[in-house]
Amino acid sequence: MRSFIAASAAATVIAALSIGGSPARAQEHVTIGIVSATTGPFAAPGKFELNGFNLAAEEINGHGGFEVGGKHYLVDLKIYDVHASAAEGASAMQRLTTVDSVPVVLGELSSAAAAAEAPIAQDNQVPLILTVPTGPELTAQKNPYVFRVNANSNQLAKSLADFVGKQGWSPLSFIAWNNDAGRGGVNGMRESLPPNIKLGYVGYFNVGDVDFSSHVTNIRSSGAKAVMLLMDEEPGSLAIAQLRAADVPVQIIGTLAMGSDRFLKRLDAARLAGMVQYNAFPPNAPLPRIKAFSDRYKAKFGEEAHGFAAQSYDGLFVAIEAMKQAKTVTDGPKIRGALAHLTYDGVIGRIKFDAEGQADPPVYVTQWCDDGRRRILYPADMAAGCGAG
Amino acid sequence: MMLALAEQVFNGVMLGAIYVLVALGLMLVYGVLRVLNFAHGALVMLGGYLCQFVFSHVIASYPLAIAGSIVALLPVGWVLERGVFAPLRDDLQNQVIASLGLVLVIENLVLVVWGPAALQFRLATTQVLVPFGPLRFSLQQFLVIGAGLACVAALFAFLNFTKFGTAVRATAQHPGAALVVGIDVGRVHAVTFAIGTALAAMAGSLLGPLFLVFPQMGDGPLLKGLAAIILGGLGSVWGAVIGGFAIGIVEAVSTLVIPTDYRDAVAFIVIAGVLLLRPHGLFGRTTRYEA
């Protein structure tokens, strides 16, 4: 069950960090605020998000921190658990921007919580850089202090609809989380599907539901050509298992949570073969920036890199970059100004915020080969064979 | 359409079996202790984790793993009854609060011990598929139904054909009188609660392999299990069984005609409707003035 109010500091993580890579010579520290989830239903995706932040912080500190105005600063992360709750998000944001007086706050998983944090960021003039939530509204509030590194559900939908249209997978049905991510995804697709694709059965389920049998049955009898699974890794593995068990002849389309080796471990090559999924970054793409990140991630966490981690990893570097350019580690408005204009080439691609603070990173579509490896199908200019996805 | 309907009814039966399994423990505890134990779902979840732990770390035999999980939870049940629910007897409000507090304790302890990621629990019985017309169900699902019915039968036999069972029914019907005829009501309550906990462990052990083992795995079934026993009229084994299947079928069939994001709402509209027509559930007796 979700908790009541306020957020919890993951003291352990902070400890781990300060041990991290702080060299012998005395140095200034700058504390960056992180809002995420370490308990409750969102703890699992929260872990990937935090992995990204921790890895970034460790690398920065490993290289002796970053320099602003001739001073070297080490990064400390203040991580608060907000369980995807608006009230707790507000509490955490309020505390980070006043008590902890951090220069910038990153992260979040839930659009609703982010929507409660954004106005506080503006009140207290502390930039809020979102790295996972996809609700399009978040960057449509004319709030100059809100930035988003990851693609929102409309951007994802645009690329995906384009891809699905090219494949001619019609009718297209859905099984989606009945939360901001799932509903946002369905609505986004509904708006951007090309005319040649008809919208089929839409099955929503609550976070925590595990039985998809009635959706599977309805998808079969609706004669859907493809089914899009808008959910996280764990329900995703169940949905695929149940679709395959029922032997429904549909093309499965997944989310970035379903294009990883850890997902392969949850199922097997046979059941995944042919499935496609969008991804913020394909961990094995033949690009140095992606390779380098994937290797470092694997080395530290013993598993393949996750999209949320990549987005969050870039998010922290973007924040640092902005502080460098603004020549301050305290002045929110200056950092905000720097963010608005900076261009940063991260592991997920080029990050440049538009007038509303929304970046437009590339969206990839990868596909499972029969042997349990993945290939890149989209964007066309990035297409690469099995093992590259 | 007819075919689709039939298929959804089957899906509903499978789903209902899960609710029944969870409802049985709830019902037993309510019937005897008059406690709506909101922590039952958390106990189901704990049972799932324990079964998975025994299976993957102690002995790779599913039946023994289930037994292990049950044996491990029995004392937990005893302690909870003696330590928490016995002192709160006849205090409906505080019993509910206490059980909600226990949910927090159990779910978050599990989170600390096992972490947030869902555990997988692969069994042969989940891989074997049994064709059923156009549908296919895994052996595990039939195992759930079988176990559910077995529990019903066992419970029924226990309550009706054993000396202790008679004491339990006597206590359920009239604690005062039971006391008079020399029944150790305290012991009956503790044992009953322990049995309820065992049923939770059983349910968790069966659901874990069917789906996943994760901290919130008990929440949904708890809600539907509660609805099932209330729909069934509280404190009747058959009420719980029929209530559970009814909810499962309504849920599954509703997806044919009603937008699926209102699926839970539909189930609860039905429950509300039934209770408004029959204020004491499908099988509860009605009297006008009891407070």
Place this chain on the structure above:
Amino acid sequence: MKPRDVVVFAVVTMGLLLLPAFYGRANYLLHILVLSGLYAIPAIGLNLMLGYTGLVSLGHAALAGIGAYAVALLTVKAGLNFWLALPLAAIASAAVGAVIGALCLRLRSHFFMIVTLAFGLILHSVMNNWDSVTGGAAGFAGIPRPDPIGFAAFRSLPEFYRLTVVATAAVFAVQALLVRSQFGRVLDAIRQDEILTAFKGIDTTAYKLAAFAIGSGIAGLGGALEVSYLRVAAPSSFDMVESINLVLIVVVGGAGTLLGPILGALVFVGVPEYLRLASEYRLVIFGALLVAVTLFARRGIAGLFAPRRAKTA
């Protein structure tokens, strides 16, 4: 109402209003107090039902949600002044509460609980699913802080804090007046023995309905203020878990006591803050605390100070 109580009440309220002046920029403290107030208001509404009338509703947060979305729609979509929208929101909640009450009130104890839970779930589904009107699961963003009245503005945290103090104090006063009147004595009698109360010549159904409607109206007021403070209405703020939280707040604070809901809200907001550094053990400790309260402080925290007369029979 004893004059002494009135004086204490006035002094405490004034003190709280002056707090920001003393605490320069301890914004965070103010925020915590605001949140406590915003939880205390619906909790007071629930206390009238649960604490005094014995109606344990598991759908109270959803009724707060009605007020919340009402104020969101009226201010943002209809462009109404907040101070016009606020009473309308409370009325909307009271009306919905009255309808639900009319349906549920013939049910007793657990049956009543589960049906209120059902209605809460249904209302939450509507808030979460009706994207075009409520903004769906991502929430209804961009809700304004209250419009200024003359010189009084409510935009900044200290300003909204003062508003919350006044609102909470007002609702508390209403509760006190109701509870200490014959109306309140009748509700208390219904909780003790509804049948006897009826044979004493009282239309118990009418009274329970009134309690339900008033409690819901107060909840709506709280919900409206909450979303105006957070500037977003999220369905998750009005789901079953939040309904249960409100019950916990009332019972832990002390059901059937005037101060209970406020103490409960302070504990609920404050204790997790205090336990912040216990990280993931925080909720474990909090849960254990709840169990302890039920075992060692049956009448809640307020009950520790002012134990009610022995409850037997």
Place this chain on the structure above:
Amino acid sequence: MTTLDIREVRKSFGGLQALAGCTFALDRPGIYGLIGPNGAGKTTLFDVITGRQRPDHGHVLIAGSERVLRPHVLAGLGMARTFQECRVFPELTCLENMLFATQPKGLGRTLGQAFGRSAAHRRAHEAEARHWLQLATLERYADEPASILSFGQRRLLEIAAALVTRPRLLLLDEPAAGVNPALLAVLRDVLVAQQRAQPAVVLIIEHNMEFIMDISERIIVMHQGAVLEQGSPAAIQASPRVIEAYLG
């Protein structure tokens, strides 16, 4: 207008007929005893009068009025009752229990008062309430919660609280059950005093023959769901039909 008028009331549960055309009327104030062997239908009759059960056939008129009566309406017509299991408000003091029914009852009125000045109903009836408490030998518990009383004392409080409302019709369901002889004497005095102070129709179901014969001026004997015999206690005790009914 007859206080309590029962005409040809029939009521059966499944096959078993609890009331088979029961008829009698009570008009003159006084204490009436309703007796009969187990299963005679006394309790069902009480349930019909108090609106808990609807008769299958026949009429129950209270103060000339016959509707499906809800408890508070019955009270409005001047009916007061006590319960077999004895009901008082456990958390109210004895005095509060006595005064409860004398306070304003209308929702609109009490709600209005909550925000206005509450009128002083209390003092108006307090003297009378204390008087009855004294008769019931409970005056020293006036400000104690009812929950501390013994069962017998609670029974007395229940009856006294019913009297404060000056009912026209008072139904007592086994008032003597579980009450010790000393308190039984008190109970008797209370009822007698009530008849003197504010005459009313008092109908008592009772198994304690000694008590009922002693206190009632008229006895109604029920048998197999109908009235078997009516008359003075002496006449009833002499009636062979009654004796046969009890033995058979």
